[in-house]
Amino acid sequence: MSDPPAITLGWLSDPADAEVAIAAVKRARQIWDSPPGVAFRVGAEISPGAAISSDEAILSWVRQNAQPLWHASSTCAMGKAGDPQAVVDSAARVFGVQGLRVVDHSAFPFGIPGEPQASVYMFAEKIADAVRAGT
Numbered sequence: 001m002s003d004p005p006a007i008t009l010g011w012l013s014d015p016a017d018a019e020v021a022i023a024a025v026k027r028a029r030q031i032w033d034s035p036p037g038v039a040f041r042v043g044a045e046i047s048p049g050a051a052i053s054s055d056e057a058i059l060s061w062v063r064q065n066a067q068p069l070w071h072a073s074s075t076c077a078m079g080k081a082g083d084p085q086a087v088v089d090s091a092a093r094v095f096g097v098q099g100l101r102v103v104d105h106s107a108f109p110f111g112i113p114g115e116p117q118a119s120v121y122m123f124a125e126k127i128a129d130a131v132r133a134g135t
Contacts, residue, residue: 076106
């Protein structure tokens, strides 16, 4: 109970992911070195810096500096009545509370891969339809 959880996300463990990360850094540099980029640039590249130029060095820098964008979810997870982990039903109604719905990312029963904005919009539209229908 005193030990922190061990979480291994497997980031950049697939060679294709590593290739994309290296290509992204190189492409960003190309953009900043283009005439429009130069017009906005102030000084030399700060991070990772000009000294980081080989594919291996770029990948090492990415591995050391990549951070997740964190979107909290599932704190009011949707599920079936009687499920001890569920807070809301499929119409986002809070179990045991009349007239209250949770219509945001916290009602998702699990974290979704990627940016949740479109999924939250879709969910909100679904629940708005249910409210209008009186269900």
